[in-house]
Amino acid sequence: MTDSRSVRAVLFTSLVLFTAMFGTACLDQESVYGDDRPASTVPPTASQGMIGYVNAEQGLTVCGNCHAQPQAQWSGTKHAGAWEGLQESGHAQEFCESCHAVSQLGNANSVPSGWETTGDPRYLDVQCESCHGPGAEHVADPEAVQPYAALSVLAADGTTYLNCAECHNGTHHPFVEQWSLSGHSQVIGFAAERAECAGCHRGQATLLEWGVRSDYVERDSEEPLPVVCSVCHSAHDATFAGQLRFPVETTSIGLHLCARCHNRRPIPDPNSSHGLAPHSPESELIKGEAGWFPPGSGVAPGSIITSHGSEANPRLCATCHVEPFTVTNTETGDFEFQAVGHTFQAIPCLDEDGIPSGATDCGTDLADRSWSGCTGECHGSAEQAQGLLTFKVNQVEPLTEELIALLEIVDPNLDEEGGEIDPTDPSFTVAEGAFFNYNLATHGGDVKGSAIHNPQLIPALLEASIEAVEDEYEVALP
Numbered sequence: 298m299t300d301s302r303s304v305r306a307v308l309f310t311s312l313v314l315f316t317a318m319f320g321t322a323c324l325d326q327e328s329v330y331g332d333d334r335p336a337s338t339v340p341p342t343a344s345q346g347m348i349g350y351v352n353a354e355q356g357l358t359v360c361g362n363c364h365a366q367p368q369a370q371w372s373g374t375k376h377a378g379a380w381e382g383l384q385e386s387g388h389a390q391e392f393c394e395s396c397h398a399v400s401q402l403g404n405a406n407s408v409p410s411g412w413e414t415t416g417d418p419r420y421l422d423v424q425c426e427s428c429h430g431p432g433a434e435h436v437a438d439p440e441a442v443q444p445y446a447a448l449s450v451l452a453a454d455g456t457t458y459l460n461c462a463e464c465h466n467g468t469h470h471p472f473v474e475q476w477s478l479s480g481h482s483q484v485i486g487f488a489a490e491r492a493e494c495a496g497c498h499r500g501q502a503t504l505l506e507w508g509v510r511s512d513y514v515e516r517d518s519e520e521p522l523p524v525v526c527s528v529c530h531s532a533h534d535a536t537f538a539g540q541l542r543f544p545v546e547t548t549s550i551g552l553h554l555c556a557r558c559h560n561r562r563p564i565p566d567p568n569s570s571h572g573l574a575p576h577s578p579e580s581e582l583i584k585g586e587a588g589w590f591p592p593g594s595g596v597a598p599g600s601i602i603t604s605h606g607s608e609a610n611p612r613l614c615a616t617c618h619v620e621p622f623t624v625t626n627t628e629t630g631d632f633e634f635q636a637v638g639h640t641f642q643a644i645p646c647l648d649e650d651g652i653p654s655g656a657t658d659c660g661t662d663l664a665d666r667s668w669s670g671c672t673g674e675c676h677g678s679a680e681q682a683q684g685l686l687t688f689k690v691n692q693v694e695p696l697t698e699e700l701i702a703l704l705e706i707v708d709p710n711l712d713e714e715g716g717e718i719d720p721t722d723p724s725f726t727v728a729e730g731a732f733f734n735y736n737l738a739t740h741g742g743d744v745k746g747s748a749i750h751n752p753q754l755i756p757a758l759l760e761a762s763i764e765a766v767e768d769e770y771e772v773a774l775p
């Protein structure tokens with residue numbers, strides 16, 4: 298028989314707990330809960346320390362009691378509607394649930410937790426604890442323990458998925474699988490170590506440069522983070538589509554996400570020993586501002602912008618390089634794989650099933666690659682896009698060959714020390730400008746990328762360079 302004194306005792310204890318939790322340790326933020334902050338916060342024992350919602354109907358998390366700004370931002374993200382999305386799909390099954398609810402996926406817990414062990418509706422949706430891990434200890438004493446989120450998506454073994462990747466994987470949303478095939482998953486060790494390079498080559502330094510001051514597990518780690526999901530995506534903030542930290546729906550390279558890093562050395566730098574090699578010049582190239590502009594040639598910075606760099610292409614880089622498409626079985630037509638554009642390749646090489654393989658050295662026949670980044674709203678068909686690429690390559694390649702042959706006459710050892718082309722000598726020559734343009738046109742190992750980024754500027758710069766070298770040094774090809 299329940300005695301009313303013990304009921305009162307429980308109520309009293311809850312009140313004390315409630316006061317301890319919310320009366321004293323709140324952050325200096327205006328509460329989104331107004332005057333009546335919700336009370337019930339003691340998690341079921343089986344939850345493994347997960348608290349979840351205090352009010353599932355209204356989507357009020359226990360964390361949001363004190364962290365009003367993250368709560369307000371998060372409620373505008375798709376994570377906050379993940380359960381409803383699952384139910385409305387009409388395909389909900391038990392195995393779908395742990396990615397659409399608070400569980401051990403996405404955080405430091407490794408044993409079944411939250412929704413998996415309780416089935417309690419307080420754990421529906423992807424909430425704070427999905428990424429921050431169990432919060433019960435922190436809520437009881439915020440100063441003692443802090444549930445930092447972690448940003449790594451691959452363990453050191455290179456195959457175990459962590460954090461965001463524990464949910465964002467599989468044939469329907471293979472974000473981590475595709476990302477792992479991209480340059481963004483690689484760390485270039487010496488670049489990550491050097492302060493002048495780290496802003497683009499070490500995840501932690503990029504976030505600092507972008508004004509992200511929050512704490513997370515790897516923030517002070519010696520181990521550099523590559524360009525992980527949380528470099529490009531904000532965990533909480535849906536101001537920009539796709540929860541990106543900077544928009545891709547803009548033609549301004551001052552604002553565009555990709556242009557924040559892909560803009561290191563678009564023009565020659567006489568003061569650097571690498572000054573004759575472009576370094577991630579893509580953003581300025583697309584705006585017609587990359588390269589050496591031979592004086593008197595009539596080609597001027599910003600004068601040649603094609604549709605790829607104009608309002609005709611409102612997403613700039615993302616149109617071509619972040620293009621999702623569905624792979625179906627060629628015989629049955631059944632769904633096979635949802636490519637999500639996260640190899641970041643514009644015309645990705647495909648394997649025998651039609652799935653992006655991550656390779657970069659396949660041919661340019663129609664079947665070798667996906668052309669869907671070119672079709673869509675722009676080019677009528679894959680055939681047309683592939684034809685235009687071939688036409689461009691056939692126009693630009695001979696110009697690069699002619700230019701380098703001329704430069705070899707002017708300075709047979711090219712950019713080795715001595716001669717007209719000498720990156721260690723701060724005086725700047727016509728041959729050096731022309732050599733920069735040759736490197737720009739062949740950046741990435743062949744002419745495809747540069748020729749597509751600015752299909753008119755690249756041939757114009759090469760032609761102007763050839764003329765400038767012929768005039769300056771009175772040389773000609775036999």
Ligand code: HEC
Nearest residue numbers: 318319322359360363425429432436439440443444445512
């Ligand atoms: C009772 C109020 C309260 C609740 C509820 C609460 N926190 Fe906190 N949290 C704090 C306070 C206060 C701090 C700052 C502690 C300090 O700096 O010593 C903090 C710090 C943090 C930090 C570190 C932030 C930083 O700047 O270093 C994270 C992350 C965090 N909380 C996440 C959560 C999550 C996730 C939840 C829900 C499980 C939660 N908090 C619930 C009060 C609360």
Ligand code: HEC
Nearest residue numbers: 382383386388389390392393394396463464465466467470
């Ligand atoms: C491994 C974790 C995981 C499992 C298991 C999972 N999902 Fe999801 N689901 C996700 C992620 C991550 C997204 C977001 C992907 C995106 O935005 O492309 C998502 C998105 C969705 C969406 C929203 C799509 C949209 O266009 O907004 C629906 C509906 C959905 N899932 C249904 C299901 C169903 C039905 C199942 C089970 C048959 C399932 N999910 C199993 C992780 C999972």
Ligand code: HEC
Nearest residue numbers: 375378379382396397402403427461464526530532539540
């Ligand atoms: C517990 C599983 C889970 C974890 C952990 C998780 N997500 Fe998600 N995420 C989802 C699901 C499910 C959806 C789709 C919700 C829907 O559309 O209904 C989603 C949607 C998204 C979207 C789509 C937003 C949009 O507007 O289309 C982005 C971006 C995203 N997640 C990024 C992240 C990042 C970055 C992390 C790690 C910091 C992360 N997610 C961690 C399950 C998860």
Ligand code: HEC
Nearest residue numbers: 358360361364367368371423424425428446511512513532
């Ligand atoms: C999809 C994963 C994810 C979800 C969901 C999420 N967070 Fe975070 N949170 C992160 C990551 C990653 C960081 C660190 C990087 C950053 O700030 O972008 C972070 C940072 C924080 C910080 C530290 C801020 C600071 O100034 O140091 C707090 C506090 C916080 N989150 C609270 C919350 C609360 C409260 C919720 C739910 C309302 C929530 N988070 C939901 C992943 C998540």
Ligand code: HEC
Nearest residue numbers: 450461465472473476481524525526529538539545615619
């Ligand atoms: C180099 C930047 C970058 C990185 C790194 C990155 N993404 Fe994205 N992501 C994007 C862009 C750009 C979009 C497209 C947004 C749009 O269409 O508005 C996107 C879209 C998404 C979407 C939304 C798709 C939809 O249906 O709207 C999800 C989910 C997502 N990314 C998850 C991830 C995950 C998980 C990782 C890490 C494994 C990751 N991203 C890494 C740039 C990035």
Ligand code: HEC
Nearest residue numbers: 480481483484485497498503524554555558614618641642
């Ligand atoms: C935080 C900086 C950063 C951002 C933002 C960024 N990138 Fe990158 N990107 C890099 C770095 C660094 C590499 C080279 C990594 C390597 O080779 O190890 C790279 C490599 C690439 C490559 C492969 C080049 C190659 O063949 O080696 C492509 C394509 C690419 N990025 C496209 C994009 C697109 C598209 C966006 C915007 C959605 C974007 N990047 C945003 C830093 C960034």
Ligand code: HEC
Nearest residue numbers: 485487488491493494496497557558559560561576577578
């Ligand atoms: C403004 C951002 C930025 C800075 C700063 C930066 N890089 Fe890079 N770097 C990139 C991007 C983006 C790429 C990939 C795109 C490309 O190669 O066109 C890249 C590519 C590279 C590559 C690979 C080139 C290749 O051929 O695969 C190396 C090596 C490199 N960077 C080294 C460095 C070093 C060393 C520094 C410092 C002296 C540095 N980077 C500074 C953005 C930057």
Ligand code: HEC
Nearest residue numbers: 555559579580583605613614617643740741745746747749
């Ligand atoms: C019109 C489509 C298109 C647009 C817009 C575009 N790219 Fe590309 N990009 C390509 C193609 C095609 C390649 C060559 C791919 C290959 O060789 O497999 C390429 C190659 C690259 C490479 C590899 C280096 C190279 O030059 O081959 C990087 C890095 C890159 N692009 C980044 C970007 C960035 C950053 C932006 C935005 C400023 C951008 N791209 C805009 C189509 C595009």
